[in-house]
Amino acid sequence: MTLTIRRYRWSDLDTILALHQICLAEVGLVPGDGVYYDDDFPRIQEIYLACGGDFLVGEVKSRVVAMGGLRPVDTVTAEICRLRVHPEFQRRGFGAAMLVALERRAVELGFHSVRGDTTLNQEAALALYRRQGWRELSRHRVGDLTVVYGEKRLFPPAALEH
Helix, strand or coil: CCEEEEEECHHHHHHHHHHHHHEEEEEEECCCCCCCCCCHHHHHHHHHHCCCCEEEEEEEEEEEEEEEEEEEECCCCEEEEEEEHHHHHHHHHHHHHHHHHHHHHHHHCCCCEEEEECCCHHHHHHHHHHHCCCCCEEEEEEEEEEEEEEEEEEEHHHHHHH
């Protein structure tokens, strides 16, 4: 089963919003819990694409099963947001593929590091970030949730060759 990664299209909106909600529900989270929200979805063009970031979707046989956004924090740092893989397609490396694609895209866009957050409820996400070389920056309590903040320094391909 092959994951094809491409840029978000407006016609993906309903599908990715549903994917977001399914993935949160799978780990007992809901938009509006103080950590997760979904008001950025109708504004993907503005929040991710028009300001120098990106939003990617992953498809298997034309079905959107994964997604992730890249939102600029400042000129050197981007935030990876909305990294989701449909529960039926998890544990196949699709989350790692999406994360690597977002990190590569960040380098192409000129960012030097990426940041992100997840909760302790999302054990698979925490493990994925660790495997991909992210380091934990801090933890904060938000309501009943513990939010884990992390980052990764990116290296352009040319820097890795020397």
